[in-house]
Amino acid sequence: MNLKYSKQREAIKAFLMSRKDHPTADQIYTAVREDHPNISLGTVYRNLALLEEVGEIQRLHVNGNTDRFDADVSNHYHFVCDSCSCVQDIPMEMQVSLSAEAQKHFNGVIDYYNACFHGRCSDCKELQY
Amino acid sequence: MNLKYSKQREAIKAFLMSRKDHPTADQIYTAVREDHPNISLGTVYRNLALLEEVGEIQRLHVNGNTDRFDADVSNHYHFVCDSCSCVQDIPMEMQVSLSAEAQKHFNGVIDYYNACFHGRCSDCKELQY
DNA sequence: TCTAATATCAGTAATCGTTACTATTATTGT
DNA sequence: ACAATAATAGTAACGATTACTGATATTAGA
Numbered sequence: 200m201n202l203k204y205s206k207q208r209e210a211i212k213a214f215l216m217s218r219k220d221h222p223t224a225d226q227i228y229t230a231v232r233e234d235h236p237n238i239s240l241g242t243v244y245r246n247l248a249l250l251e252e253v254g255e256i257q258r259l260h261v262n263g264n265t266d267r268f269d270a271d272v273s274n275h276y277h278f279v280c281d282s283c284s285c286v287q288d289i290p291m292e293m294q295v296s297l298s299a300e301a302q303k304h305f306n307g308v309i310d311y312y313n314a315c316f317h318g319r320c321s322d323c324k325e326l327q328y
Numbered sequence: 329m330n331l332k333y334s335k336q337r338e339a340i341k342a343f344l345m346s347r348k349d350h351p352t353a354d355q356i357y358t359a360v361r362e363d364h365p366n367i368s369l370g371t372v373y374r375n376l377a378l379l380e381e382v383g384e385i386q387r388l389h390v391n392g393n394t395d396r397f398d399a400d401v402s403n404h405y406h407f408v409c410d411s412c413s414c415v416q417d418i419p420m421e422m423q424v425s426l427s428a429e430a431q432k433h434f435n436g437v438i439d440y441y442n443a444c445f446h447g448r449c450s451d452c453k454e455l456q457y
Numbered sequence: 458t459c460t461a462a463t464a465t466c467a468g469t470a471a472t473c474g475t476t477a478c479t480a481t482t483a484t485t486g487t
Numbered sequence: 488a489c490a491a492t493a494a495t496a497g498t499a500a501c502g503a504t505t506a507c508t509g510a511t512a513t514t515a516g517a
Contacts, residue, residue, distance in 0.1 A: 258392075260389060260390075260391055260392035261389075262389055263387075263389040263392075263395055266392055276430060278430075278434060278436070278438070280436065281439070287434075289430050289433055289434055290433050291429065291430055291432075291433040294426060294429070297423060297426065297443070298445065300420065300423070301405060301407075301418050301420055301445050303420075304418055304419050304420040305407060305416075305418055305445070306449075306450040307407070307409065307447055307448050307449040307450045307451075307452070307453050308447045308448045308453045309407070309445045309446070309447040310410070310446055310447040310448075311445075311446055311447070312443050312444060312445040312446060313443065313444050313446070314426070314441050314442065314443040314444075315441060315442050315443075316427065316430050316434070316438045316440075316441040317438070317439055317440055317441060317442070318436055318437045318438040318439040318440070319436050319437045319439075320435075320436040321435040321436045322436075323436070324436050324437045
């Protein structure tokens with residue numbers, strides 16, 4: 200793949216690195232537009248796909264409909280609040296033993312896994328459903 | 329919620345119970361249409377949402393874009409093949425200790441988690457990428 | 458520093474999965 | 488059998504994403 204520099208791509212990457220909440224493409228678009236008012240939504244999507252392909256960011260599928268993006272490319276645990284739908288990291292070592300255990304019960308080859316915890320975030324834990 | 333019987337809903341549920349590969353709404357639509365040629369895609373979506381709400385099926389978000397459906401409503405592990413994209417169950421006890429461990433590193437309340445293993449299914453494990 | 462090759466862009470149209478709407482049909486309690 | 492109303496088929500609309508297109512920006516080489 201033959202990449203050329205672009206300030207739009209740089210702005211997208213920089214914004215993503217500044218955030219820990221794994222924004223959606225549209226949130227990135229809105230944010231980056233403050234410095235680049237003419238940036239197109241298509242440009243955001245294309246660059247997110249490019250950055251993912253190059254391995255500089257990762258795409259998360261934490262809740263179905265809209266993809267989220269993360270500048271931390273390590274495989275780590277996530278949390279989704281069932282009340283406010285916010286997404287956060289869980290700062291905890293990946294337990295690779297779970298893959299090993301699953302392998303005992305599976306006929307193919309298991310390389311890794313993703314896990315997403317659910318419940319109430321610290322802001323929502325006092326609220327009623 | 330006040331449900332009335334419908335043969336379409338029954339057909340959807342019956343089909344889903346006969347399958348272990350967690351089909352998409354469109355796959356369900358195509359399959360059920362063999363016995364109910366006039367069924368509408370909207371009817372499939374509406375009944376899947378109803379069945380989910382009533383707790384007779386569950387919706388899976390294993391890989392971003394399209395939802396999958398599972399007549400087994402227990403929380404269990406899934407596997408997605410990175411080669412053919414097939415989805416399977418991993419017949420293994422849920423390790424709730426993972427939630428307990430995550431809770432130590434998280435300020436909110438963790439109720440449960442979903443995990444999705446990745447790798448090569450038994451049909452694909454010999455293939456090259 | 459100019460130039461040619463080409464990656465990237467903004468803007469817009471198109472696609473895909475899903476949901477909403479509407480007039481008609483089916484189910485169900487009385 | 489009937490009235491109330493849930494469910495339907497068909498279609499339009501929606502939100503997220505991708506594809507297209509002619510113009511612009513980057514970059515390597517002369």
